[in-house]
Amino acid sequence: MLDRQRQIGPNHSGGGAVALPGGYYDPRLHIQDYAYEPSSQEEGIDVLRIFLYLVHYRWLLATLVAVGIVSALAVTMMMTPQYRATAQLEVLVPSAKVFQDIEVTAEGSDIRSYLTAREKLQSRSLAQRVVFNLGLGERQDFLFPRPSFSPLNILSRAFGGSTNTDISQYSADERARMAAERVLANLSVDPITNTSLLSISYSDQQPKYAYEIANQIAESFIDQRVDQASDTSSQARKFIQEQVLQVKERLQRSEEELVDYAKSAGITITGSDSSLIAANLTEINKALALAMQESLDYGRLVQQIDNGQGASLEQVLKSEGLEKLRGKLAELNGEYQQKLAFFKPGFPEMQQLRSQIREIENQLNLGVTAVTDSIRIKYGETQAKVEDLRNKLAELEAEQVAYQDKNIQYTILKREVDSNRSQYDNLITKLNEVSVGSELRNQNAAVVDMAVMPRSAYSPRLSLNLALGLVLSMAVGAAAIYVLELLNNTFTNPEQVEKELRLPILGILPALEEKDFGQAVADPKSGLSESYRSLRTSLQFSGEEGAPRTLLVTSSEPSEGKSTTVYKLAEDFGALGAKVLVVDADLRKPAVHKIFKVDNIVGLSNVLTNTIRREDLPKLIKPVNANVSVITAGMIPPNPADLLSSSRMGLLLQKLSRSYDMVLIDSPPIIGLSDAPILSRLTEATLLVVSSNQVTRKAARAALRRIQAAGSNVLGVAMTKFAVRKLDYNYSYKYLSYNYYSYGDETPKLESRAGEGGSSQHAKNWSLASVSERMRKHLRDLGDRIKSAS
Numbered sequence: 001m002l003d004r005q006r007q008i009g010p011n012h013s014g015g016g017a018v019a020l021p022g023g024y025y026d027p028r029l030h031i032q033d034y035a036y037e038p039s040s041q042e043e044g045i046d047v048l049r050i051f052l053y054l055v056h057y058r059w060l061l062a063t064l065v066a067v068g069i070v071s072a073l074a075v076t077m078m079m080t081p082q083y084r085a086t087a088q089l090e091v092l093v094p095s096a097k098v099f100q101d102i103e104v105t106a107e108g109s110d111i112r113s114y115l116t117a118r119e120k121l122q123s124r125s126l127a128q129r130v131v132f133n134l135g136l137g138e139r140q141d142f143l144f145p146r147p148s149f150s151p152l153n154i155l156s157r158a159f160g161g162s163t164n165t166d167i168s169q170y171s172a173d174e175r176a177r178m179a180a181e182r183v184l185a186n187l188s189v190d191p192i193t194n195t196s197l198l199s200i201s202y203s204d205q206q207p208k209y210a211y212e213i214a215n216q217i218a219e220s221f222i223d224q225r226v227d228q229a230s231d232t233s234s235q236a237r238k239f240i241q242e243q244v245l246q247v248k249e250r251l252q253r254s255e256e257e258l259v260d261y262a263k264s265a266g267i268t269i270t271g272s273d274s275s276l277i278a279a280n281l282t283e284i285n286k287a288l289a290l291a292m293q294e295s296l297d298y299g300r301l302v303q304q305i306d307n308g309q310g311a312s313l314e315q316v317l318k319s320e321g322l323e324k325l326r327g328k329l330a331e332l333n334g335e336y337q338q339k340l341a342f343f344k345p346g347f348p349e350m351q352q353l354r355s356q357i358r359e360i361e362n363q364l365n366l367g368v369t370a371v372t373d374s375i376r377i378k379y380g381e382t383q384a385k386v387e388d389l390r391n392k393l394a395e396l397e398a399e400q401v402a403y404q405d406k407n408i409q410y411t412i413l414k415r416e417v418d419s420n421r422s423q424y425d426n427l428i429t430k431l432n433e434v435s436v437g438s439e440l441r442n443q444n445a446a447v448v449d450m451a452v453m454p455r456s457a458y459s460p461r462l463s464l465n466l467a468l469g470l471v472l473s474m475a476v477g478a479a480a481i482y483v484l485e486l487l488n489n490t491f492t493n494p495e496q497v498e499k500e501l502r503l504p505i506l507g508i509l510p511a512l513e514e515k516d517f518g519q520a521v522a523d524p525k526s527g528l529s530e531s532y533r534s535l536r537t538s539l540q541f542s543g544e545e546g547a548p549r550t551l552l553v554t555s556s557e558p559s560e561g562k563s564t565t566v567y568k569l570a571e572d573f574g575a576l577g578a579k580v581l582v583v584d585a586d587l588r589k590p591a592v593h594k595i596f597k598v599d600n601i602v603g604l605s606n607v608l609t610n611t612i613r614r615e616d617l618p619k620l621i622k623p624v625n626a627n628v629s630v631i632t633a634g635m636i637p638p639n640p641a642d643l644l645s646s647s648r649m650g651l652l653l654q655k656l657s658r659s660y661d662m663v664l665i666d667s668p669p670i671i672g673l674s675d676a677p678i679l680s681r682l683t684e685a686t687l688l689v690v691s692s693n694q695v696t697r698k699a700a701r702a703a704l705r706r707i708q709a710a711g712s713n714v715l716g717v718a719m720t721k722f723a724v725r726k727l728d729y730n731y732s733y734k735y736l737s738y739n740y741y742s743y744g745d746e747t748p749k750l751e752s753r754a755g756e757g758g759s760s761q762h763a764k765n766w767s768l769a770s771v772s773e774r775m776r777k778h779l780r781d782l783g784d785r786i787k788s789a790s
Contacts, residue, residue: 053481061477068473072465080146081457085210086201087218088192088449091117114191117445118198121189121221127180129220134212137175140167142182145205183213197448207454214451222445237431244427251420258413265410281396282414288389295386298379310372319371325364332357489696497690497717500697501704506542506716507535509561511692511723521564532568535718536576539569539687542715547573548685549657552585552712554667554676556703560691561720563591566666574627578661581621582630583653585679586668587640590633598622603634607652608643629660641674653682670703680712688714692722 054061091114120126136142144167167175186203202214301313316322336353343350491497494505509531512520520526539547553569555562563586570580583604584592593600602619606612612620622630637643656663665683670676680686686707690700708714 053485057477057481057484060480061474064473064477064480065470068469068476069466072469073462075469076460076462076465079460080148080205082148082203082205082459083207083210083454083456084201084203084458085207085214085451085454086199086449087214087447087451089117089121089198089200089218089221090446090448091196091198092445114196114198117221118189118191120224121198121200121217122184122187124180124184126217126220126224127183127187128176129224130183130213130216131176131179133220134216136179136183136213137172138167139179141206142204142209143167143175143178183217187213187217200451202451203458211451211453218447218450222447225445240427240431244424244431247420247424247427251417251424254413254417254420258410258417261410261413281393282411284389284393284396285411285415286418288386288393291382291386291389295379295382298375298382301375302379305372305375311368313371313375315375316368316371319367322364322367322371325360325367329357329360329364332360489698490693491690491695491697491700491719492693494719494722496697497700497719501688501690501700501717503688503704503714504716505719506538506687507531507718508722509535509565509718509720511721521568529568532565533572535565536569536572539715542685547662548683548715549661550653550663550665550683550685551715552665552667552676552679552683552686553689554680554686554707555669555689555691556671556695556699557691558589558669560669560689560695562689563595563666565687565689565718565720566592566664567595570624570628570664573662573664574625578627579659580628580662580664581656581660582628583656583663583665584631584633585644585665585675587633587637587643587675588668588673590636592630592666593632596622596624596630598624598630598632600632600634603632605634605637605640605643607634608646608648609637610648640668641678644675645678649679650682657684670707671699677707677710677712680707680710684713685715686712687716687718689718689720691720694721 131137170178183202188201188203190199190201191197192199200214200217202210202217204210204213304310304313310316332353336350336357339350339353345351345354491500494508497503498505510527512528517528520528523529539551542548551569553562553566566582570582573580582592582596584590585604586592587605590600590603593603599622602612602616606616607620620631622632624630643649653663653665663683665679667679668675688700688704688707704714
């Protein structure tokens with residue numbers, strides 16, 4: 001069955017054979033005969049694999065989730081309930097006031113006013129005012145509340161309790177300071193977006209304190225602002241009133257002096273020529289003073305116009321027509337900038353908008369020019385008026401030469417009276433403005449919504465704590481799984497072997513309990529036996545000419561199952577009618593004679609050392625059955641590597657390969673020994689045995705590199721001790737289960753008659769083991785469906 005043409009010469013598609021010392025050749029097939037390229041998987045998040053990891057570590061995750069939930073419950077019970085009350089305060093931005101004919105105009109607001117109000121609400125002075133108004137410094141339950149987080153809170157919440165701290169041991173100032181600090185610690189003030197409102201929130205263990213303090217903070221803030229404004233206005237009024245009294249006295253004295261001088265100088269107000277001239281001189285002087293003042297005012301405006309600042313004149317800014325033009329210009333500019341995101345400047349619609357903007361700009365410039373020209377004209381008129389008044393005054397002065405001394409003294413007295421009267425009028429006006437301004441400044445804040453008594457605590461929130469506990473426990477679980485997978489440097493599934501070693505998996509051999517292993521090896525219907533038959537089939541199709549004629553079975557480390565693999569492969573190939581010879585080349589720790597239950601008196605070491613007698617040659621090859629024979633290791637020599645590398649070993653294998661359909665060689669491990677690399681050069685192919693959850697990936701890679709460096713043709717890997725009963729990501733290999741391959745060990749039985757053992761059968765069907773088995777089966781089926789869908 002396994003006979004084939006094995007002519008491997010220079011004309012072979014893979015290259016020539018390798019000559020060995022001693023005259024024999026190495027019939028090693030080239031890598032292309034048994035090449036393997038692992039399937040490339042798409043990179044990304046493998047949702048199914050994540051799910052399988054969760055299933056694999058389900059007990060760890062369940063434990064962590066339970067710990068997280070219990071911790072969240074414990075933390076919630078240890079936290080003191082907190083109540084929150086919130087009041088809303090509207091801040092009226094203080095702006096500059098311009099009084100014009102009893103009309104009040106408010107100018108632009110500033111965000112700094114809201115920030116200032118917020119900081120004042122959180123200031124210590126306001127907190128002290130709240131403490132004083134509510135008497136918080138005398139309330140023991142406010143000064144010494146329960147701790148926010150403590151195991152004693154569980155007892156306090158269950159049975160109630162209060163602090164025993166005596167406030168009498170603290171002074172009034174200390175209590176006030178402590179109360180103010182607690183108010184500031186539990187207070188939060190936040191502006192409400194896009195409004196002029198401030199949200200004042202206060203938290204406390206008792207709802208009444210949260211309610212009272214939140215409202216009192218808003219009221220105290222308003223009262224504080226009112227008091228400050230009232231104090232400022234009172235001081236200003238008092239100062240202006242004193243100034244009014246003083247100016248009023250000076251005005252009365254100056255008027256009396258003026259009347260006395262007019263009487264003594266013969267100047268009467270009823271109208272003589274001299275008094276009329278003096279009156280005219282006075283009026284002319286007043287008119288001249290006003291004209292000069294007006295000329296100076298217009299002169300400053302003209303100078304501002306000459307400096308290129310005509311557009312910022314008050315007359316220009318107050319012009320309704322120009323204001324409309326500016327508004328229209330702003331709208332067109334805004335529309336132009338908005339459409340600029342969609343159209344280019346050369347677009348007809350954009351050019352039309354630009355023309356309209358230029359036209360309005362020209363009209364605006366013409367309007368400004370008209371206003372500035374009118375100011376220049378006014379300036380020229382005032383200069384002419386001043387000149388005319390001066391001329392008229394010169395004429396009157398010429399007429400009053402006779403009364404020059406009297407007129408001079410009278411004018412001085414008159415001007416003093418006018419100056420005092422002007423000061424008096426200005427002070428009265430300012431006094432009225434201060435009174436009106438103080439009333440307006442009082443309206444800078446108002447309570448929009450008063451705080452209400454909270455009915456339920458906002459903290460702690462059991463749902464939030466449970467969610468946080470669940471998230472943290474899952475995060476810890478994910479980290480633990482990652483660390484465990486990172487530290488697990490062994491092979492747990494065939495995909496890892498293919499990825500790390502870049503070799504195909506020829507067979508997957510399930511792990512069994514030690515007590516069940518012997519029975520499974522002997523039972524041809526067991527899952528283990530079926531797995532070895534699957535390995536046999538893979539070896540039959542491993543090359544272009546079928547299974548290799550000489551096959552070395554080795555592993556990275558001891559106790560990985562290579563001797564058992566040799567035993568089962570020999571049985572399985574022998575069952576196909578092939579003549580199989582098993583050679584125990586492990587001259588250090590032989591085990592084949594124990595497995596096949598033959599003697600180890602004469603073996604391989606005797607042949608290699610030429611210490612075998614001629615009459616013992618028939619005992620060298622020990623038949624096990626009609627198709628399987630064994631050459632045991634023999635006596636353990638002191639130099640196994642030298643014997644295996646001798647020419648005798650090569651000649652022996654060459655002769656045996658011609659006499660048997662397959663020669664299976666059991667060798668020592670690769671790591672730390674040179675036996676396996678030596679034997680691999682003498683055989684046609686090598687089967688590497690890798691145990692699951694035992695050999696490290698680094699050791700397996702090192703062993704593979706070493707044996708490949710020796711020139712071995714490694715067909716693939718037989719993965720042993722694979723845990724197929726684990727409920728993890730090995731659903732694809734569940735066919736290895738022992739129960740699945742127990743073909744009808746039990747004969748189906750008829751159902752019992754009614755009343756005969758019904759209760760016991762029911763108990764059996766619903767036992768804990770059966771329920772657990774059913775749940776595992778459902779989960780395996782679910783995994784199969786998910787994986788097939790993916």
